[in-house]
Amino acid sequence: MCLQLLAQILDSERELAMQKHQLEQTRDQQLEQLRSILDNGTADIDGAAARRFYAGQLTAEIAAVERNRDIVAEQQAICRQALSRTDRDVKILEKLEEKYRTAFLYEEERRAARELEDTWMSGRQTESVR
Numbered sequence: 001m002c003l004q005l006l007a008q009i010l011d012s013e014r015e016l017a018m019q020k021h022q023l024e025q026t027r028d029q030q031l032e033q034l035r036s037i038l039d040n041g042t043a044d045i046d047g048a049a050a051r052r053f054y055a056g057q058l059t060a061e062i063a064a065v066e067r068n069r070d071i072v073a074e075q076q077a078i079c080r081q082a083l084s085r086t087d088r089d090v091k092i093l094e095k096l097e098e099k100y101r102t103a104f105l106y107e108e109e110r111r112a113a114r115e116l117e118d119t120w121m122s123g124r125q126t127e128s129v130r
Contacts, residue, residue: 002086006079013072020065027058 034051037044 002079002082006076006083009072009076009079013069013076016065016069016072020062020069023058023062023065027055027062030055030058 030051034048034055037048037051
């Protein structure tokens with residue numbers, strides 16, 4: 001689940017980066033048009049004011065996207081920490097499993113050796129009774 005969440009977070013990060021890039025391009029176009037209007041020497045005050053206002057809105061939207069990217073970065077860090085802990089826990093469990101498997105196999109070998117020895121001893125006792 002955590003890997004799926006991390007994938008979604010990374011997708012969100014890419015989407016937000018693209019959104020920010022598009023907003024910045026649009027804002028730059030508006031500012032370039034504003035400069036063009038002012039450089040032409042024509043007095044299109046309404047057009048200039050509209051472009052300046054829209055550029056200000058775009059700047060606010062870019063700031064909002066940046067805040068969202070910060071939130072996504074925090075989520076990403078939390079998810080990576082959880083994955084790291086999970087990986088560490090899995091390694092610990094694998095080591096424990098190996099330890100218990102080794103102990104089990106050792107005990108099984110000892111039990112089999114004891115049974116073999118008991119069988120051999122009972123065979124020898126049967127021979128000595130004859």
